[in-house]
Amino acid sequence: MTPRRQRMIVIGLVLAGVAVAVLLASAAFQESVNYFRTPTQVASGDVPATRSIRLGGMVADDSVARDPGSLTVRFTVTDYANNVDVVYTGVLPDLFREGQGVVTRGRLGADGVFEAEEVLAKHDENYMPPEVKEALANAKKAQ
Amino acid sequence: MIPELGQFALVLAVGLCLIQGVLPLWGAAVRNADWVAVARPAAAGQFVFVAIAFAILMQAFLSNDFSVAYVARNSNTALPTMYKVAAVWGAHEGSLLLWSLVLAGWTVAVAVGSRGLPEIFAARVLGVLGLISAGILLFTVATSNPFERLPVPPLDGNDLNPLLQDPALAIHPPMLYIGYVGFAVAFAFAVAALLAGRLDREWARWTRPWTTWAWMFLTMGIALGSWWAYYELGWGGWWFWDPVENASFMPWLLGTALIHSLAVTEKRGLFKSWTLLLAIGTFSLSLLGTFLVRSGVLVSVHAFAADPARGVFILMLLGSITGTALVLYAVRARNMVAEGGFHAVSREVALLLNNVFLVGATAAVLFGTLYPLFLDALGAGKISVGPPFFEIVFLIPMLPLLFLLGLGMHTAWRTMQATTLLRMVRIPALVAVLVGLIVPWLWFDRLSVLSAVGIVSGCWVVAASLRDPIALWRSQRRLPRGQWGMIVAHCGLGLFVLGVTVTSAYNIEIDESIRPGESLEIGSYELGFRGLRNVEGPNYRAVEGEFELRRDGTLVTVLAPQKRVYNVQTSPMTEASIDSAWSRDVFVALGDSLGDGAWSVRLQYKPMIRFIWFGALVMALGGLLATTDRRYRNATAPKPSPATDTLEDAA
Numbered sequence: 001m002t003p004r005r006q007r008m009i010v011i012g013l014v015l016a017g018v019a020v021a022v023l024l025a026s027a028a029f030q031e032s033v034n035y036f037r038t039p040t041q042v043a044s045g046d047v048p049a050t051r052s053i054r055l056g057g058m059v060a061d062d063s064v065a066r067d068p069g070s071l072t073v074r075f076t077v078t079d080y081a082n083n084v085d086v087v088y089t090g091v092l093p094d095l096f097r098e099g100q101g102v103v104t105r106g107r108l109g110a111d112g113v114f115e116a117e118e119v120l121a122k123h124d125e126n127y128m129p130p131e132v133k134e135a136l137a138n139a140k141k142a143q
Numbered sequence: 144m145i146p147e148l149g150q151f152a153l154v155l156a157v158g159l160c161l162i163q164g165v166l167p168l169w170g171a172a173v174r175n176a177d178w179v180a181v182a183r184p185a186a187a188g189q190f191v192f193v194a195i196a197f198a199i200l201m202q203a204f205l206s207n208d209f210s211v212a213y214v215a216r217n218s219n220t221a222l223p224t225m226y227k228v229a230a231v232w233g234a235h236e237g238s239l240l241l242w243s244l245v246l247a248g249w250t251v252a253v254a255v256g257s258r259g260l261p262e263i264f265a266a267r268v269l270g271v272l273g274l275i276s277a278g279i280l281l282f283t284v285a286t287s288n289p290f291e292r293l294p295v296p297p298l299d300g301n302d303l304n305p306l307l308q309d310p311a312l313a314i315h316p317p318m319l320y321i322g323y324v325g326f327a328v329a330f331a332f333a334v335a336a337l338l339a340g341r342l343d344r345e346w347a348r349w350t351r352p353w354t355t356w357a358w359m360f361l362t363m364g365i366a367l368g369s370w371w372a373y374y375e376l377g378w379g380g381w382w383f384w385d386p387v388e389n390a391s392f393m394p395w396l397l398g399t400a401l402i403h404s405l406a407v408t409e410k411r412g413l414f415k416s417w418t419l420l421l422a423i424g425t426f427s428l429s430l431l432g433t434f435l436v437r438s439g440v441l442v443s444v445h446a447f448a449a450d451p452a453r454g455v456f457i458l459m460l461l462g463s464i465t466g467t468a469l470v471l472y473a474v475r476a477r478n479m480v481a482e483g484g485f486h487a488v489s490r491e492v493a494l495l496l497n498n499v500f501l502v503g504a505t506a507a508v509l510f511g512t513l514y515p516l517f518l519d520a521l522g523a524g525k526i527s528v529g530p531p532f533f534e535i536v537f538l539i540p541m542l543p544l545l546f547l548l549g550l551g552m553h554t555a556w557r558t559m560q561a562t563t564l565l566r567m568v569r570i571p572a573l574v575a576v577l578v579g580l581i582v583p584w585l586w587f588d589r590l591s592v593l594s595a596v597g598i599v600s601g602c603w604v605v606a607a608s609l610r611d612p613i614a615l616w617r618s619q620r621r622l623p624r625g626q627w628g629m630i631v632a633h634c635g636l637g638l639f640v641l642g643v644t645v646t647s648a649y650n651i652e653i654d655e656s657i658r659p660g661e662s663l664e665i666g667s668y669e670l671g672f673r674g675l676r677n678v679e680g681p682n683y684r685a686v687e688g689e690f691e692l693r694r695d696g697t698l699v700t701v702l703a704p705q706k707r708v709y710n711v712q713t714s715p716m717t718e719a720s721i722d723s724a725w726s727r728d729v730f731v732a733l734g735d736s737l738g739d740g741a742w743s744v745r746l747q748y749k750p751m752i753r754f755i756w757f758g759a760l761v762m763a764l765g766g767l768l769a770t771t772d773r774r775y776r777n778a779t780a781p782k783p784s785p786a787t788d789t790l791e792d793a794a
Contacts, residue, residue, distance in 0.1 A: 033526050071655070
């Protein structure tokens with residue numbers, strides 16, 4: 001094999017390796033992108049059908065309800081223009097409270113109830129996720 | 144009056160930094176010895192003033208001076224003293240001051256440690272550091288003054304965020320900052336080399352220990368943060384690919400590449416311009432991290448609400464520091480000529496591949512971290528990139544990296560026979576495959592393909608690291624400390640990989656509701672809930688659960704997770720309770736009262752999770768050994784003695 005040919009093979013292998021890596025990475029990327037939606041966007045049907053989204057807003061007052069003794073909890077996420085009912089099974093984060101900002105990750109069920117797989121609350125009592133802040137501001141402007 | 148003195152000290156420090164930045168650089172350019180000589184005294188002076196400002200802020204915390212807005216927001220009379228100290232860097236303004244203090248500390252260390260270096264070169268390094276310090280201090284004074292007063296001081300402060308009231312978190316930010324701010328030194332060395340238009344092997348020998356020190360602290364800082372997240376956030380995870388975690392991890396990855404590339408530049412006079420580019424890139428990622436964390440563009444534990452002016456300022460700082468360095472690089476890098484060639488099977492190639500994979504991993508993490516921000520900035524919608532992306536794109540370069548690492552450690556410089564190399568790693572490879580496949584099978588009765596690959600990789604790295612020490616022990620030879628550093632650090636990486644793989648493959652996580660008197664099973668353990676009691680802390684009240692952990696009917700320990708409510712910030716906080724051992728952790732966290740006396744609990748069994756942090760600690764220890772190698776101790780020696788060179792080549 002000539003050195004030139006050898007070099008071509010090496011370069012070819014490297015390119016093939018990079019191509020495979022990029023393909024795998026972009027597939028993984030497609031899978032793990034979560035879009036952020038506000039209750040108003042969900043109400044207007046702006047929800048990707050097949051993938052999970054992050055729904056953010058405030059936990060509506062007097063909306064948190066749980067079946068006694070069970071880990072399943074229901075609450076409403078609102079941007080004060082529209083509401084989305086959420087159901088979640090699991091341990092809630094420390095700062096989850098009515099009247100506080102929340103971001104949940106999950107899918108919108110056929111019945112219009114959002115099935116959350118994960119609930120994220122802020123980590124500091126004065127801190128508001130910027131997305132939620134903006135969602136509330138937008139909803140207010142639209143009114 | 145005293146806080147105003149702190150502010151005044153900061154302003155004076157800015158002035159001294161500018162002097163330290165401008166005069167020596169100018170003096171070096173026009174060969175004016177008097178101006179060059181300004182560098183060291185100016186560096187000492189700015190350190191003194193930053194330290195005074197820092198001490199004044201700390202005193203304000205210790206004396207509960209709530210007329211200072213920052214103290215009022217982040218402290219409280221009931222806050223334990225240790226956390227009053229930690230509260231100094233508990234929020235935005237103070238943590239920037241810590242950033243400046245750390246940079247000033249590094250600057251003084253360089254001023255002292257560079258006495259043996261050529262005067263002009265040392266002046267350039269200190270000048271660059273001075274300009275960076277000036278930028279950060281200006282940012283602090285202009286947008287984030289920690290000494291701002293309140294017109295009407297409150298009677299008591301708002302308390303430190305309860306999440307931050309923790310020993311590991313008290314030392315996590317200093318460690319992290321010493322690490323990633325420390326890369327400023329490598330950056331300054333790189334810029335000084337570019338200004339001189341010349342880079343020799345000596346340069347690499349001067350730069351290496353500084354880079355490794357920074358890397359060592361960053362390793363420990365990241366590990367501490369991960370450990371804290373594990374037990375304090377109450378979720379039981381140890382890494383979340385949170386953008387802020389990535390912000391500190393990216394400089395680490397690129398810094399690791401830099402350490403390896405520097406080795407080639409020192410030993411063989413190769414990869415010169417590449418090393419410079421890595422040095423610039425690593426510190427730029429540190430600055431990018433600062434921007435991500437301090438500008439409020441991110442949603443995270445670490446992101447404090449901030450005004451946009453801050454983000455713009457840091458972005459401009461990042462742009463001018465990185466931009467200037469890159470322009471200089473573009474003009475000067477072609478002067479850095481390699482001093483020789485190398486062959487396909489050689490340490491040069493091994494380290495080149497190391498760099499390719501580490502840079503690839505950094506690029507992937509950078510993409511996943513910044514892409515959502517770009518989309519948002521373009522108004523194209525808000526997205527977040529989840530952990531699955533990072534896990535996969537990180538694994539793609541890491542698996543070949545781990546495989547090649549075991550080989551690369553045993554390669555020789557310049558060239559070697561492939562058959563010799565294979566003969567050297569035969570036994571470690573065999574041991575790794577056997578141990579990696581059989582032990583998990585015996586321990587857990589099951590093994591998936593991916594976890595087998597991970598466990599064998601971890602065993603391979605550990606076994607390959609131990610090959611040389613065992614061979615040396617049998618032949619009674621000695622190794623230089625730098626070599627030991629490499630062996631120990633790689634061994635630590637192997638232990639880390641084992642911890643990560645075993646934990647993620649065999650962990651058990653249960654969220655369940657439980658009543659007093661009931662019990663839950665997890666793996667071969669049984670957790671009985673005995674009941675709850677009230678506990679009173681210095682600045683909080685808590686409900687404490689009492690859980691008996693049993694294995695085969697024998698009591699292992701009693702676990703007492705708490706649900707705390709802090710008196711001032713009134714937000715509930717989960718304090719998990721963990722029974723830890725080398726082989727596994729059992730983790731219990733209290734959730735909420737579900738009514739009917741039932742509580743939700745999070746219960747986790749995490750085999751070998753301690754290896755994750757232990758491995759990182761061992762890596763850092765490797766860094767410590769490498770930096771204290773004898774050949775760095777006397778930086779004045781004109782040339783590395785031939786004796787050390789041959790000793791290392793033989794090893």
